[in-house]
Amino acid sequence: SLTQAASYVSLSPMFSVDTSLWSFEALLPTPVDNLIWAYYSFMPCHARYLLPPYNRTAMVVDGTEIITFDGAVLRAPPSSCKLLLAQYKSDSLIMQSQQAAAASSHFILKVSGITVEVKPDFTVTMNGQPISGPQQIQGEVKVYKMAEKIEVMTPTITLRVYKMSHTASVEVSGWTYGQLAGLLGTYDGEMGNDWMTPSGSRASSLQELVKSWREDQQCQIPSVSPFSPLHVPIVRMVQCNALFGVRTRCNPVVRQESFRKMCFTSRNACHVARAYSALCATKGVMDVFPLGC
Structure with missing residues (x-):
């Protein structure tokens, strides 16, 4: 009022x-x-931003509000279903949002045979083993734990999860240009392509788009309004x-x-x-x- x-x-x-x-x-x-x-x-603050191809970042807020790599604004309902956010060759990032408004999302990043999970309680595991120290490096995967955020760095995907804002940023290497798949889009400079499903067809609604990127196609997705x-x-x-x-x-x-x-x-x-x-x-x-x- x-x-x-x-x-x-x-x-x-x-x-x-x-x-x-x-x-x-x-x-x-x-x-x-x-x-x-x-x-x-x-x-730029990092040398990797100096020459093309440039890195690009997508954002996920509260596990429901999404800005794709190309800037499209999407929505996903709170759900226990695991959604594929981004995939590049065999590397992938999966999100499982939480029904409770005060809960953060669960992120699963798989790169080069290594699986890193950032859980809603802000704990981190690597290949199922808890990470207790401020950092851990295994192969090309680096995990940094700070008071305000958790950062998981890999050659292709960098995941940053911010504690206070229930926000995650997903930064991809410029070398993935036009080769990504997932709910965060293709990173090809075209927002319209961010409505594409895994089959290559354009989704007619947000509901259809979100459903198409479920890890388990039998999992029930609540309705989502544009x-x-x-x-x-x-x-x-x-x-x-x-x-x-x-x-x-x-x-x-x-x-x-x-x-x-x-x-x-x-x-x-x-x-x-x-x-x-x-x-x-x-x-x-x-x-x-x-x-x-």
Whole structure:
């Protein structure tokens, strides 16, 4: 209701910042915008971002809201079914989301005969054996355990699971371009292809798309509704506009449009905002403004 929205606005310090800086993007000269993009593109935080083919990152928030490698925004219902997120040759990443809103997802990464599992309680196993130390390296697979995130690095897929935001980022090597399969898309520069099923046909609905990437085709997937602006509560709309309406120096590097759309349908708007911040950080860009969450 409007009363709820007004109440949220009065309690949110971010809304005041958002109101005062709402026109900042329009006032920022295009050359400055391009300069920021060029700086972080040609002076990246990692050498692997310096020359093509470039790595690409997809995001999963709360196990349900997805941004593919090519930027398409998808949804998957909370389910005990295991979903294939990404596969490159024999390497694969599988996700099992949780019904409880406060629970993180279960991720299974299989690379070069090694299986790493990141569980909802933030414990990690490698080939079934718990990892207790801050890091473990076996072959080409490296696992780093930090207070705020777990990072699993391989030559083709890097999985980062963030504890506070219930977010996972999936970064793939540029050498996988056009050779990926899974719910996170093909990474070929075409968002339309992210609706393709394993059979090569285009899914007619989100329900069909999610079902097609089940590991067990007998597992029952709950219904999932597509995004509709008409069904977004006013309070959530105000909150998302406050979180993503403020201009930051990361905008030229990571566009906000997909995250703003995801924010409208997510379980927790702050988780989406932190996901955006996490993606910016992987590119060496730290937030200028606080998230307000």
